[in-house]
Amino acid sequence: MGQQKITVKIAGRPYVLNSSSPEQEWKIRTSADEINRKVNAYLDKFPGKSIVDILSFVALNVCISNLTLQEQMKNLTNEENALAEELSGYLDNIDKNSR
Secondary structure (H helix, E strand, O other): OOOEEEEEEEOOEEEEEEEOOHHHHHHHHHHHHHHHHHHHHHHHHOOOOOHHHHHHHHHHHHHHHHHHHHHHHHHHHHHHHHHHHHHHHHHHHHHHHOO
16 A cells, blocks of 8 residues: 555644555554644643643653653563573573483
8 A cells, every 4th residue: 555645633733644554544643633632631721821832741741651651661671581581590490400
């Protein structure tokens, strides 16, 4: 499948984007929906703020979430490596003891 043009609205403004697959289209549309939910939540919380301020809060919130997820992924990877090393040690012991 080639490029497909799709239109999404973010903060009430339409954007025409290219999507290379149904999966990418889903990611774009889902992301736009999430941004709009966050924009609306901040608009309710800070009614006098400009859309630039609101979008800045949304971007900051998304970056904080991404950094948190990256940190969690790093911790899980470290834990996985430690468990794999421990398992390898157990298997080596079993192998040595069975000889």
